[in-house]
Amino acid sequence: MYKHLIFDLDDTLLDFKAGEKLGLDMVLTGHGISDLASALERYHVINHELWRQVEQGADRTKLLDGRFAKLFAEFGQAVDGHTLEMEYRHYLDTNYAKVPEADTILRALVDQNYTILAGTNGVKATQEARLSHSGLGIYFDAVYTSEEIGHSKPAAEFFQHIFDHERGMQSSKTVMIGDGLTADIQGAQNFGLDRIWVNLRNEANQTEFIPTHEVHQLRDLQAILA
Known part of the structure; x- marks a missing residue:
């Protein structure tokens, strides 16, 4: 899909x-x-x-x-x-801590031939260092930061920049995966993308932004993306 x-x-x-x-x-x-x-x-x-x-x-x-x-x-x-x-x-x-199962799920998704992108509101140097030292950087085809783009999620310009730089990218075949309701889920919803809310703390959604799917641990992504 x-x-x-x-x-x-x-x-x-x-x-x-x-x-x-x-x-x-x-x-x-x-x-x-x-x-x-x-x-x-x-x-x-x-x-x-x-x-x-x-x-x-x-x-x-x-x-x-x-x-x-x-x-x-x-x-x-x-x-x-x-x-x-x-x-x-x-x-x-210098914080290289990972969410449990991050390596496992990313490795599985690479094996399924997904194009895996990072889309973060974080600072470029910080995120690149953490991805490198955590060992997760090897799974990503590209990393996009709001610092480089000049716009932060949930702005449409953030997502448009990614689409402008990824050959063959289609809205219907792209999904945003993140924990932030007002950044990740709102931004993807407004841009017309499917979105998966990574709700690791089992929080209530008290916003108007509706995820396409919701998971409470990273391993649950496999059932959606298999």
């Missing part, structure tokens, strides 16, 4: 939260934050709003460079946001 598979990366194939937790702990405690629980809670609020703005087309670099400055200001500290962002990015770059 399908020929092209577009995979999201973070929390779909790569365990982003593992590196995020380590990076935040190191940056916050290393720069004098003692109330770690409160700081983490506020960070996630700030970060959620940041990515909401990015998905709506805001300047990602400016927002990323400002998130730690904004957070530390709430705790009475003035810091260089860009410097802390680069420090945090180092920890993310």
